[in-house]
Amino acid sequence: MGALDINNGRRSFLKGTTACLVSVPLFGMSYTSTKYDKVDHKPTQTNGASKYHFVTCPRNCRDACSLVAEVQNGVMIDIQGNKSHPVTKGHPCVKGNTYREYLYQPNRILYPMKRVGKRKEGKWERISWDEAFELAGKKLTDIKNKYGGEAIGEMVYSGNEGHISKTVGPGNLLEKIGATRLVRNPCDWPRYQGTPSVIGTPYSKDMLETVDSDLYITWGSNEAYTAVHWARFGQDVRRKNGGKLVTINSVRTPMANNSDMFIQLKPSTDPFFCLGVCKVLIEENLYDKEFVSKYAMGFEDLVKETKEYTLEELATACEITPEEIVEFARIYAAAKRPAIAHGDGGQRHFNGARLVRAVTFLPVLVGALNKKGAGLFWAYTNLGPCYDFSKVMPDLSPKDENGESIKRQTANYVQFGRALKLDNPTSLDTESQVYKEVTLPTPLRAVIHYNTSMMTTAPNSDLIKKRLMEDDDFYLIVLDPFHTDTVDYADLVLPAGTFLESEDVQNDQISGYVCYNAAAARLVGESKINLEIFNGIAKAMGYKEECFNINDPKEIIKNMIDTPFSKMQGITYERLVKEGQVKPIRTVDSMKEHFPYYPYCPETELKFKTPSGKAELYSQYFKDSGFHPVIDLDTDWDYYKAHKEFGKEYLEKYPLYFMTPGTQLQNNSNWGTNKYILPRVLFDGYPELFMHKKDAQARGIKEGTVVSGINEKGKAFFRVRIKTDMNPGVTYAWNNIWCRTTKTDTGANILCSDGISDLGQGSTYTATFIEVEKV
Amino acid sequence: MKKLRKSFLFDQDFCIGCKACEVACQTYHKQEPEINWRKVDEYEVTENKKLKSVFLTHSCNHCENPICAEVCPAEAYTVREDGIVELDRDKCIGCGYCAQNCEYDAITIVGKESKAQKCNMCTERLDIGELPACVRACPMGVLSIIETNLADRAGMEKEVVGFEANSYVPSTRFYPKFVTGMKRKEFSIKI
Numbered sequence: 001m002g003a004l005d006i007n008n009g010r011r012s013f014l015k016g017t018t019a020c021l022v023s024v025p026l027f028g029m030s031y032t033s034t035k036y037d038k039v040d041h042k043p044t045q046t047n048g049a050s051k052y053h054f055v056t057c058p059r060n061c062r063d064a065c066s067l068v069a070e071v072q073n074g075v076m077i078d079i080q081g082n083k084s085h086p087v088t089k090g091h092p093c094v095k096g097n098t099y100r101e102y103l104y105q106p107n108r109i110l111y112p113m114k115r116v117g118k119r120k121e122g123k124w125e126r127i128s129w130d131e132a133f134e135l136a137g138k139k140l141t142d143i144k145n146k147y148g149g150e151a152i153g154e155m156v157y158s159g160n161e162g163h164i165s166k167t168v169g170p171g172n173l174l175e176k177i178g179a180t181r182l183v184r185n186p187c188d189w190p191r192y193q194g195t196p197s198v199i200g201t202p203y204s205k206d207m208l209e210t211v212d213s214d215l216y217i218t219w220g221s222n223e224a225y226t227a228v229h230w231a232r233f234g235q236d237v238r239r240k241n242g243g244k245l246v247t248i249n250s251v252r253t254p255m256a257n258n259s260d261m262f263i264q265l266k267p268s269t270d271p272f273f274c275l276g277v278c279k280v281l282i283e284e285n286l287y288d289k290e291f292v293s294k295y296a297m298g299f300e301d302l303v304k305e306t307k308e309y310t311l312e313e314l315a316t317a318c319e320i321t322p323e324e325i326v327e328f329a330r331i332y333a334a335a336k337r338p339a340i341a342h343g344d345g346g347q348r349h350f351n352g353a354r355l356v357r358a359v360t361f362l363p364v365l366v367g368a369l370n371k372k373g374a375g376l377f378w379a380y381t382n383l384g385p386c387y388d389f390s391k392v393m394p395d396l397s398p399k400d401e402n403g404e405s406i407k408r409q410t411a412n413y414v415q416f417g418r419a420l421k422l423d424n425p426t427s428l429d430t431e432s433q434v435y436k437e438v439t440l441p442t443p444l445r446a447v448i449h450y451n452t453s454m455m456t457t458a459p460n461s462d463l464i465k466k467r468l469m470e471d472d473d474f475y476l477i478v479l480d481p482f483h484t485d486t487v488d489y490a491d492l493v494l495p496a497g498t499f500l501e502s503e504d505v506q507n508d509q510i511s512g513y514v515c516y517n518a519a520a521a522r523l524v525g526e527s528k529i530n531l532e533i534f535n536g537i538a539k540a541m542g543y544k545e546e547c548f549n550i551n552d553p554k555e556i557i558k559n560m561i562d563t564p565f566s567k568m569q570g571i572t573y574e575r576l577v578k579e580g581q582v583k584p585i586r587t588v589d590s591m592k593e594h595f596p597y598y599p600y601c602p603e604t605e606l607k608f609k610t611p612s613g614k615a616e617l618y619s620q621y622f623k624d625s626g627f628h629p630v631i632d633l634d635t636d637w638d639y640y641k642a643h644k645e646f647g648k649e650y651l652e653k654y655p656l657y658f659m660t661p662g663t664q665l666q667n668n669s670n671w672g673t674n675k676y677i678l679p680r681v682l683f684d685g686y687p688e689l690f691m692h693k694k695d696a697q698a699r700g701i702k703e704g705t706v707v708s709g710i711n712e713k714g715k716a717f718f719r720v721r722i723k724t725d726m727n728p729g730v731t732y733a734w735n736n737i738w739c740r741t742t743k744t745d746t747g748a749n750i751l752c753s754d755g756i757s758d759l760g761q762g763s764t765y766t767a768t769f770i771e772v773e774k775v
Numbered sequence: 776m777k778k779l780r781k782s783f784l785f786d787q788d789f790c791i792g793c794k795a796c797e798v799a800c801q802t803y804h805k806q807e808p809e810i811n812w813r814k815v816d817e818y819e820v821t822e823n824k825k826l827k828s829v830f831l832t833h834s835c836n837h838c839e840n841p842i843c844a845e846v847c848p849a850e851a852y853t854v855r856e857d858g859i860v861e862l863d864r865d866k867c868i869g870c871g872y873c874a875q876n877c878e879y880d881a882i883t884i885v886g887k888e889s890k891a892q893k894c895n896m897c898t899e900r901l902d903i904g905e906l907p908a909c910v911r912a913c914p915m916g917v918l919s920i921i922e923t924n925l926a927d928r929a930g931m932e933k934e935v936v937g938f939e940a941n942s943y944v945p946s947t948r949f950y951p952k953f954v955t956g957m958k959r960k961e962f963s964i965k966i
Contacts, residue, residue: 036805038805039805039807039886040803044899045903089914091795091913092795092912093793094794094798095798097799098798224793228791228793228795228914231791235791238953238955239958240959241958252827254792254793254828256827257827258791262827676808678808679808680794724819724826
């Protein structure tokens with residue numbers, strides 16, 4: 001237990017919080033408030049009996065905040081940011097402040113339940129854990145015996161990024177079953193095609209380097225809402241370093257308001273902009289000739305490509321002016337340490353990988369890659385050598401007669417509705433980076449759903465709903481702390497502990513810490529941690545392997561971080577508990593066995609993990625995949641026009657581009673019913689749809705009008721907010737507002753594209769078109 | 776030693792409108808969800824012919840001539856030596872005159888008890904050397920506490936987009952407009 005006192009004064013929440021625990025209504029009650037006895041106008045000091053634990057917010061946000069939970073008698077009475085963590089700096093984000101109310105939310109599920117009515121009817125029967133495990137074990141065993149292990153699937157995403165909660169516990173059970181595993185592709189998969197195609201690395205440099213930058217470019221990212229500490233690092237380049245801040249985004253984000261330059265690109269046209277910038281850098285002789293001649297391959301091909309278009313043509317495609325391209329190129333070339341912080345927004349398009357590839361050209365041209373605080377930064381750092389998962393996840397997968405693992409079918413998150421279809425279920429061919437649809441030989445009969453809420457967060461969610469509503473025999477097991485949208489469709493509901501109640505470790509994506517998470521608070525009600533639940537199901541299925549006996553995460557953590565690299569770096573369980581987060585020091589020397597390429601090679605001797613060893617401005621791989629080998633200029637509009645299931649008529653019928661970015665008040669569906677959050681994300685009972693005045697006027701819509709968003713996937717209802725922060729033709733709604741909190745039980749994800757990106761099999765959430773009508 | 780007057784100090788140029796200050800005030804006080812002692816507003820302005828949004832976080836401004844204290848028939852308001860305007864809710868009779876007269880919309884009388892309530896700059900925290908809940912929570916470091924005299928000597932402003940200083944003489948101060956190349960001065964306060 002990590003006892004420490006980061007702040008001297010503490011106040012008493014104990015009385016009220018204890019009372020609130022006692023008064024938590026049972027499952028299924030209204031989710032509007034955690035009742036406190038009264039407002040505390042002058043909170044007083046605590047009596048010194050508190051214990052303090054390090055926890056790490058596990059929401060798949062690149063900040064991975066180190067937080068300190070204050071606990072009395074097993075009840076978390078307060079939570080604050082860890083002041084000694086260089087990213088968190090003592091402040092959680094807006095929603096992190098509400099973790100006490102989150103933990104003790106009235107819609108916590110307190111005990112296992114089985115469905116007794118129809119789906120969505122909300123009729124449940126409380127059962128014991130013994131009954132729950134027996135029921136799950138019997139159902140899954142029956143299905144496995146009758147249809148094979150692959151008839152059992154999983155649905156998971158980033159509700160809890162803890163390695164044990166997300167990977168180890170579920171992985172051991174699902175591998176033993178021989179289940180249909182999930183390709184977890186909503187986020188940033190095109191990145192790992194686009195960026196390595198140029199500079200060979202899937203791993204970003206440590207983004208804390210940007211404290212030394214003199215130009216911070218936030219690109220396709222809204223740090224103010226999705227990674228707030230990086231908004232501060234970015235703005236501090238301007239505020240403290242005397243440097244500049246540039247925002248490139250389709251929406252005028254909060255940071256755009258505070259930027260020296262805001263470039264508002266038409267969605268998915270970033271490659272046009274990049275080509276324009278390359279053109280200016282080359283024609284005005286602003287590129288780093290020494291760097292390019294020493295380290296780049298294909299420069300002549302790029303030069304040729306820049307000559308194919310005028311700056312006007314390129315600017316027009318982006319809906320900006322040529323002057324903006326020129327100004328940006330000059331600012332970029334003039335900076336000594338220009339940093340591009342590239343978000344995931346640009347990737348959820350049909351040209352995601354090509355877009356990322358184009359952006360990766362810029363730091364090559366100005367020779368920024370090997371300068372401290374400069375280059376391209378994204379949310380993935382190399383922590384691989386810190387863990388050895390095989391120590392805690394023995395290979396339990398079904399084998400053939402030669403002892404080889406049998407290749408099994410997979411489903412994927414983005415197209416989960418397609419995988420659930422009884423008639424011709426499909427998913428993607430995992431052998432191919434280019435999207436190829438394959439039929440699943442074994443239809444899914446049961447799904448274990450954990451760390452996500454698919455009815456809120458998966459795209460094209462009506463298709464998922466269809467199978468659930470039409471097939472009463474389909475068996476859905478949901479592990480969740482809360483009564484989510486998905487719980488409404490479950491057959492068996494298992495109360496899972498939150499990260500505040502479960503010990504775990506996870507990764508910090510962008511600075512590269514190994515992050516510890518204590519089981520700070522006592523589990524609410526009869527909840528169990530994910531690990532124990534999965535082990536319980538395994539035992540009920542008769543599995544006897546030793547790994548299913550280990551219910552103590554501490555044992556697993558100690559085991560999995562016992563690697564030569566962690567030893568060398570002094571990363572131990574005890575140190576994690578004491579310090580909360582530990583960062584391995586990644587140097588050329590310490591990384592030479594693991595990734596002896598850029599970004600871990602001598603600054604004066606760069607070696608890229610590409611076929612040529614150079615930064616490839618010409619990519620044979622992209623060419624072989626059917627794309628332009630230099631910079632490819634296809635946009636989402638081109639994709640829709642070219643594909644026969646859509647076509648030009650589709651864009652006429654559904655003319656409004658519809659994006660679903662995140663609000664700062666939720667992270668995916670987390671916090672969706674929190675008493676301090678919910679009133680801020682609903683607009684008089686409806687989720688908000690942000691529209692430009694011009695688009696609204698053309699449809700007779702005003703601020704506050706209730707509208708429906710429609711496309712071929714379905715219909716969702718919103719209340720309109722008129723905004724000026726995007727261009728006409730572009731609309732957006734916050735992603736993942738809970739359907740059941742709205743008046744119509746619908747949400748934006750009903751409309752979202754379940755297409756697959758050009759390369760890397762990523763999602764295309766953002767590449768959605770709709771029409772909006774007054775109701 | 777005489778306690779120096781204190782002010783909230785806000786840097787509008789770098790606020791992102793995230794509402795951490797609003798929410799942290801609520802969680803700290805276990806507030807009713809619809810009541811905000813501190814609020815964040817958004818304003819649209821045109822700068823260099825381009826539209827942009829700026830944000831203002833505001834609460835009680837702890838005025839030098841607080842109108843709330845002047846109109847309160849129950850004498851529930853007092854001004855501390857350090858300038859903080861405090862409300863004694865035991866004395867409050869819920870008449871609402873203070874809320875009606877405060878031009879900054881800083882006082883609310885809705886809520887379970889139908890009595891006035893407002894920001895007290897977390898005096899209970901300041902008195903033990905800690906920053907107010909909203910200041911502590913600001914992830915951008917744009918909200919702080921400063922000695923009013925020091926703020927004035929350092930050229931801090933009394934008005935900003937969305938905020939006009941009226942005759943009650945609000946104590947809140949604002950950083951001057953930021954220009955690229957400038958480096959923001961940070962003030963440390965001995966509470």
